[in-house]
Amino acid sequence: MHIVVCIKQVPDPSQARIDRETGMVIREGVDKITNPFDLYALEEALRLKEAQGGKVTALSMGPPAAAEVLRDAIAMGVDHGVLLSARGFAGADTLATSYTLAQAIRRLADVHLIICGKQAADGDTAQVGPGLAANLDIPHITQVRKIAQITKESLQVERLTDTGYEAIEVNLPAVITVVKEINEPRLPGLRGMMRAKKAEIQVWGPEEIDADETRIGLKGSPTQVWRTFEPEIHRKGEMLTGTPSEQAAALWERLRAL
Amino acid sequence: MEIRVRTDDCTICGVCAQECPFGSISMGEVGPEFDESCTLCGVCVESCPAEAIYMVGEAEKILEERDSSKSRGVWVFAEQRAGHLQGVVLELLNEGKNIATQLGEPLACVLLGDEIEHLSQELIEYGVDQVYLAEAPELKDYRDDLYAQVLEHLVGKYQPTIFLIGGTTNGRSLAPRVATGLRTGLTADCTGFALDEAGNLLQTRPAFGGNLMATIRCPHHRPQMATVRPKVFEAPTRQPGRSGEEIRVELPPLKPWAHILEIVDEESLGPNLGEANVVVAGGRGLGSAEKFRLVEDLARAVGGAVGASRAVVDAGWVSYPHQVGQTGRTVAPKLYIACGISGAIQHLVGMQSAETIVAINRDPDAPIFSVATYGIVGEVEEIIPALIREIKSR
Ligand SMILES: Cc1cc2nc3c(=O)[nH]c(=O)nc-3n(C[C@H](O)[C@H](O)[C@H](O)COP(=O)(O)OP(=O)(O)OC[C@H]3O[C@@H](n4cnc5c(N)ncnc54)[C@H](O)[C@@H]3O)c2cc1C
Ligand SMILES: Nc1ncnc2c1ncn2[C@@H]1O[C@H](COP(=O)(O)O)[C@@H](O)[C@H]1O
Secondary structure (H helix, E strand, C coil): CEEEEECCEEECHHHCCECCCCCCECCCCCCEEECHHHHHHHHHHHHHHHHHCCEEEEEEECCHHHHHHHHHHHHHCCCEEEEECCHHHCCCCHHHHHHHHHHHHHHHCCCCEEEEECCCCCCCCCCHHHHHHHHHCCCEEEEEEEEEEECCCEEEEEEECCCEEEEEEEECCEEEEECHHHCCCCCCCHHHHHHHHHCCCEEECCCCCCCCHHHCCCCCCCCEEEEEECCCCCCCCEEECCCHHHHHHHHHHHHHCC | CEEEECCCCCCCCCHHHHHCCCCCEEECCCCEEECCCCCCCCHHHHHCCCCCEEEECHHHHHHHHHHHHHCCCEEEECCEECCEECHHHHHHHHHHHHHHHHHCCCEEEEEEECCCHHHHHHHHHCCCCEEEEEECHHHCCCCHHHHHHHHHHHHHHHCCCEEEEECCHHHHHHHHHHHHHHCCCEEEEECEEEECCCCCEEEEEEEHHHCEEEEEECCCCCCEEEEECCCCCCCCCCCCCCCCEEEECCCCCCCCCEEEEEEEECCCCCCCCCCCCEEEEECHHHCCHHHHHHHHHHHHHHCCEEEECHHHHHCCCCCHHHEECCCCECCCCCEEEEECCCCCHHHHCCCCCCCEEEEEECCCCCHHHHHCCEEEECCHHHHHHHHHHHHHHC
């Protein structure tokens, strides 16, 4: 079984800061990490490989520095890393990103399952997984919390819904996006880290994946960021003081009046 | 391929003329002008600080021409479950109506399901002008495969200018599939809309876990698609007897690719978080899974649902469906009581539109107090039991 995991490098969300003057995200001095949600995707692929054999390829589109997250994936146990990196890919929205990833998966060939994170922590769109499947014209299932059964031909999963879950079966190949309930991601071991250091990361540009130039990067992106700004949060509140019982009494008096 | 300039974005700064490797650009009155020597290399596109220069391909040009002449209507996906419209659908109708009125276009809904015709009239009474109704036994419950195929077909046929979809779990799975099939733009999880002078939809959404707001446009593709965060907009009032048009649509040949084996609704603690009028939420300040029960006790006393910060969900004190915030639920109850929650921005974006917010926290500088209507600086172990006693004594 050949599983591809799509992983994205993102600025560490716990260090996110905004420049108040420009309303832009400050990228300098912020660590770059693997999108936290993608670690669950990696872990699930590794567990499937351990149970069933096969190989796992990690795929990422991003600047040359994104090779780092592919090395981290190899340290966890992934077999290969492929980086899609070229000037032409820059500025991609989710439509262009999912097209580009789809082209790379076509080139990888013989892929049975593609696993994405639930969403990327920088954009939070959760659009790339379904978009990727649409580009490849294969099924997708979002919010997978459990893989119940898998063969080379078909897959049964539980998908989290707003009110519970549903059990779904699809034929493979398919794309799934996974939520964090699905597993507990492992930490890289020493051997993995040694292997990652020496591993060769393949870098592909538009030619290698036979991309239509009008569908990648900025040119292939129908959406444009028009402006960014800091959210406003303000509410003039009343502080209730006194002993705990006085505070509780004062609060309940006000709430009862609502 | 062709180079184009959005002259209303262009600041005539001249950077493109400087950067052009072939000296093909001179600055005109409203923007750059290109001479014969232009090779369409795209350097100007990337250099433009205002992102006013862009390239279009042949396929796009054809789509643009087709779209601008024909596309009409603001559409809302009328997601129903078991014959009931989802709350977010009604919320979208208000916002959709505003946009449609400004554009001078009709507001329409697409309604998919089985034996759901009664919902058509309900939608019309909430302000919808046209309902595109597709009924079939296989459309009874939501499923990605068939719903996406039907929507792609209908959008292709009727060509709305705007298509809004509620940001439910299903909506956020369906919308990107459809947008990709139609090769148009999609903005996720919007919290605000406006129109620019050209009538393009300005779509505002939180990014970076709510630390930043971004306004997105999709000027050259139709429909302009967006998913919309539930509980952000208010539902319109119903006008009984209002009339509108119901259009029964013929289904295209459908190609199922999924087999739904089972649909399970899981019991949660008390009333459903998304729908509750009162939410009592607890954070790490509760200290332990045992003490988190205080929050459940208070919720029971006030008849509310239990919410939680991500920190306590991660710690396993309560299950994920209770998480409020950027990566959990968005709630907008009448009353939100935050106990031992610091008020990180990722939590605030999920609850700040609550009508009344109470914050109980030992740290007077906790950011949660900045959104609180009533604040209590104190220990949760003391305040919550005192409050429960107070409620029970009256
Ligand atoms: C990408 C991303 C997405 C996220 N999504 C979400 C999300 O959806 N929802 C969410 O909630 N968070 C989310 N977070 C996490 C968020 O940043 C915070 O870490 C989290 O909300 C903190 O939870 P907390 O307030 O319970 O804990 P803490 O920040 O640890 O706050 C505990 C508070 O309790 C107070 N306290 C302690 N003891 C007591 C006591 N005895 N009595 C009274 N008060 C006491 C403390 O003063 C403190 O203010 C996200 C983070 C990231 C990076
Ligand atoms: N540039 C990228 N490279 C590889 N995978 C990506 C990229 N962007 C998004 N993904 C995948 O798509 C998922 C959803 O991302 P998003 O739609 O951006 O929220 C992520 O968790 C990744 O698995």
